[in-house]
Amino acid sequence: MRVATWNINSLRLRIDLLRRLVQQEGCDVICLQEIKVEDGLFPLEAVKALGYPYVRFHGMKGYNGVAILSKIPFEVMDPRNWCLKGDARHAHVILGGDVELHNFYIPAGGDIPDPDTNVKFAHKLQFLDELKAHFAAGSKAGASAKGKAIMVGDLNIAPLEEDVWSHKQLLNVVSHTPIEVEKLNAVQKAGKWIDAVRQITPAPTKLFSWWSYRSADWTQNDRGRRLDHVWVTPTLSKRVRHATILRDMRAWTQPSDHVAVIVDID
């Protein structure tokens, strides 16, 4: 089973790039973030025509929004109302009655890494605390699927030194601050999650999935960050065969600032 996660930054604007991804990689399941479309305007027929008859979408006007496109039937689970905001950052399904799948879009957190002066950063930290509690010991991660669970998404945090172009220069930059990394690690530990991409390509190899738009040339000095992740439970980690970050997508015409991350699981 090939699973992809991609922050598409507007599904309607980039549906042709989604088609290109499908033609090139032939994924079984695609998890999207920042679809930026309210449910009544979701391009359902166009998505089905790409070969995905099973579609879960959870969106809102203008911002955020997540979707799961699948060739495998699934049962839709209720998303939690994270931070009581109702802001369409989570989709949850059970694939084939067998594998639990979560798709998250964690808040970016604004510019200033101080929860007392920046409500967006406070929101991000609260979201991480709620995720930790959700996946805490005895909780549900994989429980409904005999320990087989996958968590993907734009987590908006680059946890390792080798997940950013310069650890030293980004230590005080939102996405790589110690408090965010610590809280993300706590989420990982609570759910017994294993980073499938780093299982295949460990540090110190640098890996990035996002390059800012705010640069004339994104390849200049390769100033990227790894914000997009695929985590699996221990049962599934034994079956991870391949993991790739599709860096070339950043060079496509009118690209998203994120590229897709792909994992193959037997």
Added chain:
DNA sequence: ATGGTGGTCCTACCA
């Protein structure tokens, strides 16, 4: 220390 680009939707807001 600053400003850089791109998305939605039409006025700022978010990334």
